[in-house]
Amino acid sequence: MNIDLTPENLLIQLGYPVNDATLAQMERIIGNTKGFEKFAKHLLTLNDEVKRYSGIVGLSNSKDYLKVKTDSKTPEEIEAFREIVQRWSEKYKIALQKVEGKETYYILGQE
Numbered sequence: 001m002n003i004d005l006t007p008e009n010l011l012i013q014l015g016y017p018v019n020d021a022t023l024a025q026m027e028r029i030i031g032n033t034k035g036f037e038k039f040a041k042h043l044l045t046l047n048d049e050v051k052r053y054s055g056i057v058g059l060s061n062s063k064d065y066l067k068v069k070t071d072s073k074t075p076e077e078i079e080a081f082r083e084i085v086q087r088w089s090e091k092y093k094i095a096l097q098k099v100e101g102k103e104t105y106y107i108l109g110q111e
Contacts, residue, residue, distance in 0.1 A: 005037075005040045007023055007026040008023065010026055010043070011026055014047060014056075014058060014059075016059065026059070028064040029064050031064075032109075033065060033109040034110050035110030036109060039094060042088070043057050043066065043107075046085075047068075050081055053070050054072040054081075055068065055070035055072070056068070056069060056070075057107075063106060065107055066107045067106050068105050068107060069099075069102065069103055070103045089105075092110070093110050094107060095109060
């Protein structure tokens with residue numbers, strides 16, 4: 001099954017409401033993220049994988065990038081989350097920026 005990854009569909013798949021503000025933010029993110037269209041479909045798989053470790057792929061409140069983060073406090077879950085994110089970024093050649101002091105990474109785009 002192929003999903004047309006429009007900004008609206010991405011918002012829905014990531015669990016966000018579709019409204020003027022979220023659509024505008026998603027459009028800015030897409031425009032700001034190098035090579036977005038080349039790896040966008042793989043964001044949904046990443047989101048499914050990190051959910052097992054209290055993680056999400058979501059909209060950033062402070063930057064025009066998607067972020068992947070976990071709220072887990074369990075060291076084993078945090079380590080598994082990190083491994084999934086690292087493996088995903090290496091496989092699709094995605095640059096990430098770690099947020100200092102948090103288990104959060106901004107998805108900057110293809111390297």
